[in-house]
Amino acid sequence: MRSCVESDRWGLLGVDTDTGDEAREEIEHVSFCRICNAACGVRITTRGERVLQVRGDRDHPLSRGYTCPKGRALPAFHHDPRRLDHPLLRRRGSLVRVGWPYAIGDLATRLGEILVDAGPSSVAYYMGTAVAFDTCGYWATQAFFEALDTPQKYTCATLDTPAKLLVSELMSGFAGLHPIPDIAGCRMLLLIGTNPVVSHGHLSGFTNPVANLRKMARQGDVWVVDPRRTATALGATRHLAIRPGSDAFLLAFLVRELLTEGADRDYLAAHADGLDSLRSAVAPFDLDRTVGATGLSAEEILDLLAAIRRHRRLVALSGTGTTMSAAANVSEWLLWALQIVTGSFERPGGAWFNPGFVNRLDRVEQWQHEEGHVEPGPASRPELPRRRGEYPCAGLIDEIEAGNVRALFVPGGNPIAAFPETDRTIEAFRRLEVLVVGDVLENxxxxxxxxxWPCTGQLERADLSGVMEFYRLAVIGQLARPIVPPVAERRPIWWCFDQLAERMGLQIRPPGFRGELEAGSDESLLSILSGGRLDLSSLSTAKMLDDPPVGWVEGNLLRGGRWRLAPEALVEQLRTLQPAPERVLIPGRQLRTMNSALRDVSAEGERQDVALIHLAPEEAERMGVSEGDRVRVRSAAGELVGKARLDECMGTGAVWIPHGWLDPNVCRLTSTKQEVDPLTGMVLQSGVAVEVELEPW
Ligand code: SF4
Incomplete structure (x- = not known):
């Protein structure tokens, strides 16, 4: 077998796939996986155009040989018979195959008519997770809609992450910070509502989770606070099975007590404003109230407090268990407050902030601070907050129903598996005059x-570790080159938008880019998008900074080098914090799926995930439910039916249903109107009150 660090630069035009692969020799390519933000280094074996195997790259400085089942399923995903190969156009109710010029021309004409009739705000996009791992596709989507000058922008960031962006913005003046553990020095890691062994982090990429968690546990303590005894909890130093939806009570108590004993007073004096307001805000959260709200014993809570005091510094990370709940904003805020109060940010053993390898935020000379600026939502939902130029997804369906959005682009996302009120979402999408879907697989x-638009998959295009780089465990850069040429008429998303823009007379190409579909065009676009600062050819193997820059947030980003400890809006949300209902829905990811992707694809010999309704066995017994029974789950917003799984790992009061599935589709239990966070417009999906009953046959 030949080894190939610098893969050939494949031409990007479609090829005849009958190439007699059997006669060819095997080649091993060095690349990195872009299914999730862990960005594991991989070795990909091909023979001709056949992708044979993906395995971990032991020489990769960050992942060191680790891969998960999703990454190993890439060959099966690439050769899936449901891959989209040709542009399709709906005619008389059916999708029919057309050529690219006709597909782009027809779309340009129909969009043009809508724009003349209703203006730019009648055209919207929804960007899902997949396009966040396609640097050129992400750029092209943004560039096209900037050129169109429409405010109708919706992304998955408002589905499960807005609390993280909001808290970062309100406390630092910049929405893009995310605490990264100093793994080599961390002696106290607190994980709340997150299960990185399975999810590989939330927003952040938690690469090689078991090895990294073991290392931190050997150095000190890893505490997991989660209603479920998750895979992460099983290996933790200590697991607290908290009542679902009550994390903020525990965090408020911890901050309150640490302000009395355990705070880094020198750090607070030098780097924090709002200490008195924070102290007042958490004052009502005493031990009795915390025990009552969380269902934890006083001993468990005090043990956690003692562990933090003992280690003095900590890293505290959250996941969808908290970030999709009614207390998302206050939980995230208190996690940050905990780390600031203990002087843990940008100090050894605490958390640091990744400035990115491509973007190098540590080299920004003059920061333009974001001030938590809020604008009204779209016309049909003005009460929803528009932040950072983006409307919450909760408003999109209303906008379609109101006739305000008549054309929608969905590059790399699946709103049917991610938006609330599934039936209403489907009906609204059916009413659209234009619905453009750029994807790799039928769904x-x-x-x-x-x-x-049949799009190139990650093995058919070049990419750079750029868009999500601030959320990785290391400052790392790598160029992934195309491993195989695109099959049939698959095209990169950037090319689709570029062609459409050209037909519509819009200019989106950056200076110096010709927009030709030819060998190396992805790479030249990446070079331009990275400001020409990087020698991409040197990044065909990963480059990682051994000593990441630390201190740039405090030294350069923060106004006067000071955190805002008590943003008013968050103080007010904490003041009105309510205990969680008795039985609630908690969401979660699975090991073998990435949201709705890879639901029914797996590497050879590996199994697939299934979506079941997980219940605590003793609660199921009280309901008369046995393993495999069909149960009905109801919320105020809707209901679903699925098979029960009696799960010893479940805490009482929690009903766990993985998201990303159609049957059961957990989004049926959520609503764009009844349970929406007022500060971010996020639809609540964690801590939602539910009832469960046995479904009669
Ligand atoms: S954790 Fe899995 S999906 Fe994520 S980058 Fe690594 S191999 Fe890919």
Whole structure:
């Protein structure tokens, strides 16, 4: 077998796939996986155009040989018979195959008519997770809609992450910070509502989770606070099975007590404003109240407090268990407050902030601070907050129903598996005059499309570790080159938008880019997008900074070098914090799926995930439910039916249903109107009150 660090630069035009691969020799390519933000280094074996195997790259400085089942499923995903190969257009109710010039021309004409009739705000996009791992596709989507000058921008960031962006913005003046553990020095890691062994982090990429968690546990303590005894909890120093939806009570108590004993007073004097307001805000959260709200014993709570005091510094990370709940904002705020009060940010053993390898935020000379600026939501939902130029997804369906949005682009996302009120979402999408879906695989959103763009998968295009780089465990840069040429008429998303823009007379190409679909065009676009600062050819193997820059947030980003400890809006949300209902829904990820992707694809010999309704066995028994029974789950917003799984790892009062599935689709239990966070417009999906009953046959 030949080894190939610098893969050939494949031409980007479609090829005849009958290439007699059997006669060819095997080649091993060095690359990195872009299914999730862990960005594991991989070795990919091909023979001709056949992708044979993906395995971990032991020489990769960050992942060191680790891969998860999703990464190893890439060959099966690439060769999946449901891959989209040709542009499709809906005619008389059916999708029919057309050529690219016709597909782009028809779309340009129909969009042009809508724009003349209703203006730019009648055209919207929804960007899902997949496009966040496609640097050029992400750029092109943004550039096209900037050129169109429409405010109708919706992304998955408002579905499960807005609390993290909001807290970062309100406390630092910049929404893009995310605490990264100093793994080599961390002696106290607190994980709340997150299960990185399975999810590989939330927003952040928690690469090689078991090895990294073991290392931190050997150095000190890893505490997991989660209603479920998750895979992460099983290996932790200590697991607290908290009542679902009550994390903020525990965190408020910890901050309150640490302000009395355990705070880093020198750090607070030098780097924090709002200490008195924070102290007042958490004052009502005494031990009795915390015990009552969390269901934890006083001993458990005090043990956690003692562990933090003993280690003095800590890293505290959250996941969808908290970030999709009613207390998302206050929980995230208190996690940050905990780390600031203990002087843990940008100090050895605490958390640091990744400035990115490509973007190098530590070299920004003059920061333009974001001040938590809020604008009204879209016309049909003005009460929803528009932040950072983006409307919450909760408003999109209303906008379609009101006739305000008539054309929608969905590059790399699946709103049917991610938006609340599934039936209403499907009906709204059916009403659209234009629904453009750019995807790699047939799925339920493709079924509704008027125009389908068959897109290149990650093995068919070049990419750089850019868009999500601030959320990685290391400052690392790597170029992934195309491993195989695109099959049939698959095209990169950037090219689709570029062609459409050209037909519509819009200019989106950056200076110096010709927009030709030819060998190396992805790479030249990446070079331009990275400001020409990087020698991309030197990044065909990963480059990682051994000593990441630390101190740039305090030294340069923060106004006067000071955190804002008590943003008013968050203080007010904490003041009105309510205990969680008795039985609630908690969401979660699975090991073998990435949201709705890879639901039914796996590497050879590996199994697939299934979506079941997980219940605590003793609670199930009281309901008369046995393993495998069909149960009905109801919330105020809707209901679903699925098979019960009696799960010894479940805490009482919690009903766990993984998201990203159609049956059961957990989004049926959520609503765009009844349970929406007022500060971010996020639809609540964690801590939602539910009832469960046995479904009669
Ligand atoms: S954790 Fe899995 S999906 Fe994520 S980058 Fe690594 S191999 Fe890919």
């Amino acid at each position: 339920e959103i493709v079924d509704l499309a008027t125009h389908v």
